[in-house]
Amino acid sequence: MLGQLIVSSLVVGSIYALLALAMSITYKASEVPNFAQGEMAMISTFMAFVMLSSYGLPFYAAMLITVVFAFVLGLLLEFLFLRRAKMPTPLNLIVITIGFQLMLYGFAGWKWGSDQRQINLPFSESKVIFQNDIFALTELNLATLIIAVVVLVVIYLLIQRTKLGLAMKACQQNINASRMNGISANRIMAITFGISSVVGAMAGILVAPILTLDPSMMWDPLLKGFAAAVLGGMKSLHGVVIGGLLLGLVENLFGFYISIEFKSVVAFAIIVLILYFKPSGLFDKHYVRKV
Amino acid sequence: MAFFQIDNLSKSFGGLKAVDQLDFQVQEKEIFSIIGPNGAGKSTIFNCINGLYKPEQGKILFKGNNLIGRRPDQIASAGIARTFQNLELFAHMTTLDNIMLGRHLSMKASIAAVLGLSFKRSKAAKEELQHRRKVEEIIDFLELESARDQFVSNLPYGKQKLVELGRALALEPDLLLLDEPAAGLTQEEREDMVFWIKDIRDLLGITVILIEHNMQMVQNISDRILAINFGKPITTGTPEEVLGHPEVIRAYLGEDITQV
Amino acid sequence: MRNLKTDYFEDLQLFKDGLQLFWSAVLLLLLFALPFFVKTYYLTIINLMAVNVVVALGLNLLVGNTGQISLGHAGFVAIGAYTTVLLLKAGVPFIFALTASGLVTGLFGVLLGIPSLKLEGPYLAIATLAFGLAVTTVIGRMDFLGGRMGMNVPKISLGWTGLKYDQSLYYVIIIITILAVIATRNLLKSRIGRAFQAIRDSDIAASAIGINLTKYKLYSFGISAFFAGIAGSLWALYLGFINPTLFSFILSINFLVIIVLGGLGSITGSVMGAIVLTYLNLQLEDVVEIPILGDALLRFSELFMTATGVSNVSWFLTGFILILVVLFEPLGLYGLWLRTKIYWKRWPF
CATH class of the missing domain: 1.10.3470 (ABC transporter involved in vitamin B12 uptake, BtuC)
Structure with a gap:
């Protein structure tokens, strides 16, 4: 049983990890936890649903369109709203993302009502594809793990090996110096939000079959993703991924062995406890301002 | 027993020894300057005295009491006030409120008591007014009247430096630590600053330790000077002794010039 | 109008001047009379x-x-x-x-x-x-x-x-x-x-x-x-x-x-x-209850969105208003109030 628990923890954890990564990418760039992340993922998932169900597109075409859509959504948040803030203090920017979250939530409810829908992915959540004495793996489980790993690798390569990644890092370190060295910091910021939105959308599509497709579907996963990011250390990309997996593990083990009702609360309690000793998460250095 | 004394103080960041087995003493009512090139560890000394950093070893004795391990607010209440190299003002508050904050330690009104602040007879109001008078004296002293009700972030740099000095004075400290009080000031403002620092010692009887790069000012104002480099003392003595010391000249101007 | 203060207590008292006291009293009276009408x-x-x-x-x-x-x-x-x-x-x-x-x-x-x-x-x-x-x-x-x-x-x-x-x-x-x-x-x-x-x-x-x-x-x-x-x-x-x-x-x-x-x-x-x-x-x-606008909204919803989800418009608008406030008046309504006050004080200059 423990083996099965660990495997399902990894599956859930990799979804948390994707959401945490999405939050971390933009947080590193802008110091703003994006509260609209979940709703952006939700809208993108609805987009995939419409492409698949209403237009009957093949899966890969629908994915492609969804990725482009998610990217543009991220760009728009940055370009239309965040960039225009008169006083870009962290709190003001947070409130902008909350406003965007409410807008998207309202829009989705308005457009699609509160009916619960089912998204049809080419991998089923019930069909077991692999089984041994210790654990069983469904098609969806496997697809989740594979997609998560692919996204992580792509993001890693993007940041470590491309000119774009270098520019993103430069802007995180010192945005004015980057501007003076010819980097269009605004464009980089918008692209960063776009990439983050795509990563979030992947998580959205992967949770949709487990949950039902409705406007509030991402609330709980996003809170967990945010918590995972904080656990790992918002600014550490590998930290947030480990944070996601850890959170999945803690939650599932506690839920199985002790109480399913309190599993979220306990997960949060553990995070608060860890933050008490490591105020900037497990893998991020605590920064003390110099005078 | 010296008024203020540092014994064998060391503080490092990672492998870098910012302060390395440093000793010095300051007498009461002295103006004592610490000089040294950038990165020599001057501000680190202040941060250790003031409790922001925990040194690895050594003692900081103030009137015979060791300050190591105390929090910054406890050190402030022991009678040590300071200013900062890059200004740490309360930017969204007025000059008046900034200096009033310097009176925080002397004011005692509790949460329950301050609820009566709007009644003239209340204890909180009486206390507030009594300290307000004190603060107005400081505003007079530093000639900050025109800035009184302005937000400090809107003031010119020179005035901001004065507000910070005023806030430190409001603590009525026995020892005042000034971190580069003249940096960024115009010639005229710097001359005024020299005048005020002397007044602070002569009229208010406050002992002053200052960090400063402007040698003319240091020479003009100090009773004694400590020169340090790489966290270690080079020499201590009167301005003439220290500023003429070959090692000091080398530390400031580089190897080649002394050889010429 | 008196602008100079003569006593430090004037910075502590509840009402800045008689005018403020007057308006506060009016507001208070209004609040207390309200339940009767x-x-x-x-x-x-x-x-x-x-x-x-x-x-x-x-x-x-x-x-x-x-x-x-x-x-x-x-x-x-x-x-x-x-x-x-x-x-x-x-x-x-x-x-x-x-x-x-x-x-x-x-x-x-x-x-x-x-x-x-x-x-x-x-x-x-x-x-x-x-x-x-x-x-x-x-x-x-x-x-x-x-x-x-x-x-x-x-x-x-x-x-x-x-x-x-x-x-x-x-x-x-x-x-x-x-x-x-x-x-x-x-x-x-x-x-x-x-x-x-x-x-x-x-x-x-x-x-x-x-x-x-x-x-x-x-x-x-x-x-x-x-x-x-x-x-x-x-x-x-x-x-x-x-x-x-x-x-x-x-x-x-x-x-x-x-x-x-x-x-x-x-x-x-x-x-x-x-x-x-x-x-x-x-x-x-109940945004649909608003005259004319509500009808138009309902028509629009039936055509392009869903009529059942029309109440969600409130979320959309709240979010939008929130963003507008942060973008154009970061000090919030209080900032707007301050600016209006200054404007009238200076008027007609």
Whole structure:
């Protein structure tokens, strides 16, 4: 049983990890936890649903369109709203993302009502594809793990090996110096939000079959993703991924062995406890301002 | 027993020894300057005295009491006030409120008591007014009247430096630590600053330790000077002794010039 | 008009001048006369506004003045509400139940403050969010708190006033709200309020001038929670029924939105934000009822969206208004008020 628990923890954890990564990418760039992340993922998932169900597109075409859509959504948040803030203090920017979250939530409810829908992915959540004495793996489980790993690798390569990644890092370190060295910091910021939105959308599509497709579907996963990011250390990309997996593990083990009702609360309690000793998460250095 | 004394103080960041087995003493009512090139560890000394950093070893004795391990607010209440190299003002508050904050330690009104602040007879109001008078004296002293009700972030740099000095004075400290009080000031403002620092010692009887790069000012104002480099003392003595010391000249101007 | 001050006390007194005193008296008179010529429905709206004002005052103290974020204030309101209900059921007189609710909630505020002392930004956000979540989950599991089903709130004895229950309750809420405004104002003008703002602007300098950061951050958490507890107590009374879902994360966000909309760090802002957002929420709830515009919206929804989901327009608009405020008036309604005042003072120049 423990083996099965660990495997399902990894599956859930990799979804948390994707959401945490999405939050971390933009947080590193802008110091703003994006509260609209979940709703952006939700809208993108609805987009995939419409492409698949209403237009009957093949899966890969629908994915492609969804990725482009998610990217543009991220760009728009940055370009239309965040960039225009008169006083870009962290709190003001947070409130902008909350406003965007409410807008998207309202829009989705308005457009699609509160009916619960089912998204049809080419991998089923019930069909077991692999089984041994210790654990069983469904098609969806496997697809989740594979997609998560692919996204992580792509993001890693993007940041470590491309000119774009270098520019993103430069802007995180010192945005004015980057501007003076010819980097269009605004464009980089918008692209960063776009990439983050795509990563979030992947998580959205992967949770949709487990949950039902409705406007509030991402609330709980996003809170967990945010918590995972904080656990790992918002600014550490590998930290947030480990944070996601850890959170999945803690939650599932506690839920199985002790109480399913309190599993979220306990997960949060553990995070608060860890933050008490490591105020900037497990893998991020605590920064003390110099005078 | 010296008024203020540092014994064998060391503080490092990672492998870098910012302060390395440093000793010095300051007498009461002295103006004592610490000089040294950038990165020599001057501000680190202040941060250790003031409790922001925990040194690895050594003692900081103030009137015979060791300050190591105390929090910054406890050190402030022991009678040590300071200013900062890059200004740490309360930017969204007025000059008046900034200096009033310097009176925080002397004011005692509790949460329950301050609820009566709007009644003239209340204890909180009486206390507030009594300290307000004190603060107005400081505003007079530093000639900050025109800035009184302005937000400090809107003031010119020179005035901001004065507000910070005023806030430190409001603590009525026995020892005042000034971190580069003249940096960024115009010639005229710097001359005024020299005048005020002397007044602070002569009229208010406050002992002053200052960090400063402007040698003319240091020479003009100090009773004694400590020169340090790489966290270690080079020499201590009167301005003439220290500023003429070959090692000091080398530390400031580089190897080649002394050889010429 | 007299511009020069002759006494330092003029900076402390409640009313700047006779004119301000006059207008405050008019407002007060109006508030007290209201129950005699409006319907009960409008009184409940004002009650809700007043309760939100009390929460906003406390939250603004923590967020706007001390610079600590909280995404868990609904949890504090819940603690206040449940404490009151338990005590009222036990037969404790309301005035004691109210005080106890404030104090108990304040204690929870201090308890939450302890692990949060070193936390900043998103880390503090998560810790407070976790707290809010924990409160409602735990309450939902406790049978003596009514579990998920909730509890009825006993009516308090206000018969001695000789008025109808709703009217008396309105007076109770209004009086407490006014006291809360005055208390906050005096607190912020005092050494304690200044210490809060000092921590917000530079914690390093604050500690260097002798402010004990631990003590004052806990004060701020405690006082902020105290206000939320008082508000919770009042809210329970006028709702008459409480359950855990009332105090969701969305409510915490709603409180945060109130103070940002009103103006961070400003008492006037807290009051204006609470009044305007409460009104807006109520108006947008039945957006289809609005004449002409509502019809057009419904037609549009049938064509392009869904008619069943039309109530969701309120979310969309709230979000949009929120963004507009931050983009164009970052100091919130208070900033707008200040600018209008300056404009009229200078007019016609």
